[in-house]
Structures are given as structure tokens and as C-alpha cells.
């Protein structure tokens with residue numbers, strides 16, 4: 074499309090956008106079991122109104138828009154309180170979990186530059202269950218990721234492996250509360266104690282779980298310790314746009330005390346332009362996410378979150394039990410909140426995801442590691458509350474359909490085929506691999522089955538390269 078010579082009418086624009094949107098998954102149906110966090114109609118409408126009130130106000134300059142700073146400070150303080158931080162704990166709103174993690178890791182690195190100037194090649198210790206955003210931080214800020222294993226039964230980080238991985242270059246250790254994939258909280262007190270013992274920074278990634286787990290704790294559920302009451306935790310991330318149920322883009326990065334956060338803040342006076350001073354990565358940024366988050370917290374109140382958390386936890390328990398009751402499926406680990414994954418030794422799970430999609434459901438494929446099987450992930454949220462039984466019935470039918478199909482894809486055969494291709498021509502196998510995955514041109518693929526089979530089998534670095542190239546083509 075080109076910029077139209079003459080502007081379109083508002084009606085035309087809305088009609089066109091509605092037509093575009095028809096291609097997306099209908100998330101409000103409750104049938105999209107990932108990516109979605111629905112606060113319910115009243116809170117969503119309120120948040121939208123607040124969001125629109127601040128769409129054009131910029132958080133770049135608090136002297137011009139002091140109310141945006143006020144909203145940010147109030148949201149951050151409400152979340153710090155929820156996570157049981159004292160008044161020394163400080164934080165900022167960011168554009169999402171990734172930005173919060175990037176900032177915390179940059180801050181840890183810059184803090185180490187001052188406090189441990191001898192370190193020239195800083196290292197981060199993290200479990201394989203930690204979010205890819207930490208690897209992105211390593212790539213962006215020149216930190217070496219030192220990945221350790223997790224317990225393959227519980228999916229909790231292996232703290233002894235973390236201890237063994239510490240070197241004189243280690244600056245930071247990471248724990249997740251919980252890790253996204255299996256919804257399991259790491260042993261945060263042990264990880265933080267290890268960090269303290271060695272004078273290291275400890276980051277708790279509570280992006281997906283911080284808010285939900287805190288309300289679970291207040292309701293009396295058995296929640297593993299993960300928040301500011303754990304000694305040795307240096308920084309933390311918690312997302313408003315996930316189980317805080319606020320509109321995107323909204324997350325919070327926090328530090329044990331203000332002196333640590335100083336390394337996060339960037340200022341520049343070396344140019345012809347205005348005095349630039351940014352607490353976070355973005356410079357110009359809309360006040361809308363601050364207002365949207367503030368309105369969501371204010372509208373739901375503790376009572377609203379309690380109701381959501383209780384109902385979502387009940388539904389999750391029914392889901393976990395129901396999935397385990399389907400012959401051939403098995404839930405991995407023991408999820409601490411409302412997200413989990415399941416695997417199968419009997420049927421091809423990528424085909425199962427496709428069968429579920431045919432029945433109107435989205436479940437999210439996740440890949441194997443050397444010590445854990447590939448699986449399908451479910452993030453439970455409020456919009457799926459009334460769908461549990463229908464989903465389980467369709468999942469059972471989908472399992473039977475894959476079992477009955479005479480075209481079940483044998484992942485090991487795909488692996489053998491790929492290995493042969495890579496061995497014959499490591500540099501030139503790209504097109505054949507893409508063809509095997511059923512990828513052609515720059516359109517989004519119709520079916521993800523073969524692509525996922527290929528990604529499951531390729532060595533990580535080959536798959537990463539291929540995905541980056543594909544993405545590059547996709548946005549052409």
C-alpha cells in the first residue's frame with residue numbers, strides 16, 4: 074500500500090481495519106490459550122478510556138506532563154507494595170518484560186563496572202528455563218550467558234549447577250517466578266542466598282507471575298517465596314500487561330534501592346538539542362500505558378484481582394486434571410500458577426496443535442531440550458473460564474484424530490532427513506530445509522506442522538539463523 078493521495082474517511086479506515094483484523098485469532102472467544110490476558114469488560118473499557126486520555130501525552134518530559142510521572146509513580150508503588158517491597162525499593166514502568174529485563178541486566182553490568190572494575194568479560198548465570206529476553210540482554214550488552222540445567226522432573230533451576238557455574242567473571246544470577254514454559258517457580262531463596270554468598274546481583278523474573286502469584290499468596294494458596302521479602306534479591310521484573318491485566322505496553326522493573334537504579338538512567342547534553350534524560354530505553358513514549366495500568370489497578374481493586382485469580386486457578390486445576398486424564402497426554406512438572414505444558418510419547422504434538430486449531434483453539438508449541446521433551450503450552454486466563462470443558466472435549470477428539478490419521482509424522486525421520494541434508498551441504502542446505510518445512514515465498518504459512526517439526530530437529534544455532542532470515546524476508 075502507498076500513502077493515499079487524498080485521506081480516507083474515518084468510516085473507510087475503520088471498515089478496512091476491521092477487515093484486516095478478521096484474519097487474527099478471536100482472542101475474546103477464550104479459545105486462544107496463550108498471549109491473552111482479559112480483565113473483563115468493565116476493567117477493559119475503563120482502561121481503554123484512560124489509555125485514550127493519555128494517548129498523545131508524552132512521558133519524555135515530566136516537567137511538561139507531570140501527571141504522567143504521577144501515574145507511573147503510583148502504579149510502581151502499588152506493585153512494589155504487592156510484592157512486599159519496603160520504601161527503599163524503587164522502579165520504573167517500561168514497555169514490557171523484555172525491556173524490564175534488558176534494563177535490569179544493563180544496570181547489573183554497569184554496577185559491576187563500577188564495583189568490580191577488574192571484570193572485562195561479564196557472565197550471567199541462568200537456567201535453561203529462563204526467558205529468551207535474558208539471552209537478548211546478553212547479546213545487546215555483551216554479557217556471556219552461562220546456561221545451566223534444571224531438574225527435569227520439577228523444571229526448577231538446579232542451584233548446585235548454578236554454584237558450579239560461578240567464575241570470577243560472574244556478575245548476575247537469574248531466577249524465574251515462574252518460568253513461562255511450565256509455570257514453575259525457581260527456588261528463589263536458594264538462588265538469592267547463593268548470589269549473596271558470592272556478592273552477586275540476583276534478578277527475579279516475575280514478569281508473567283509476579284502479580285498473579287502475589288494475589289494467590291494473599292488468598293492463602295501455597296506460593297513459593299519469590300518477592301522482596303527474600304533476602305539477596307537485587308532486582309525484579311513484573312508485567313502489568315500480563316496478569317496485571319493492563320493494556321500493552323506495560324511492565325515494571327524494580328531495584329532493592331535507589332543507588333542501584335542510578336546505573337539504569339541515561340542522560341546526554343553533548344548535542345545541539347534538548348537535555349536528554351531517560352530512565353528507561355524509550356525516550357519519547359506515550360503516557361497511555363501508565364494511564365491504562367493505573368486505571369486497571371484502580372478499577373479491579375484487590376477484590377477484582379482476587380475474584381479473577383480464584384476463578385482462573387479453579388479452571389487451571391480442572392484443565393490440568395482433564396489433560397492428564399486424556400490417554401497419551403501428560404502434564405509436565407507441577408505448575409505453581411495458571412500456566413502449564415503437556416507432552417506425549419505417543420502422538421505428534423505439532424499435529425495435535427493443528428487439529429486443535431481446526432477445532433478453533435490455539436495452543437502454543439514449545440520445543441525439546443536435551444533433558445526435556447517437546448510439548449504444548451497453555452496460558453489460562455479469564456476469557457477462557459467458560460471454555461474448559463469444551464476445550465478438553467475437543468482436545469480428546471483431536472488426540473484421537475491424530476492417532477487415527479495414517480499420516481502421523483515421525484519426528485525422528487524428519488531429524489534423520491535434516492541431519493543428512495546438513496551433512497551433505499552445511500552451507501547450502503537452507504533452501505532444502507525451508508522446502509521441507511513447507512515454507513515458500515514471504516507469505517505466512519498455512520500450517521505450522523512441518524515448520525515446527527523442522528525447528529524441533531535442527532540444532533539451535535541453525536534454527537535461530539533460519540528464523541532470523543525468515544523474519545527478515547517476512548517484513549519485506
Ligand SMILES: Cc1ncc(COP(=O)(O)O)c(C=O)c1O
Nearest residue numbers: 169170171204252253278280281
Ligand atoms: C517469564 C517471562 N519473562 C519475560 C517475558 C518477556 O515479556 P514481554 O513479551 O512482555 O517482553 C515473558 C513473556 O512471556 C515471560 O513469560
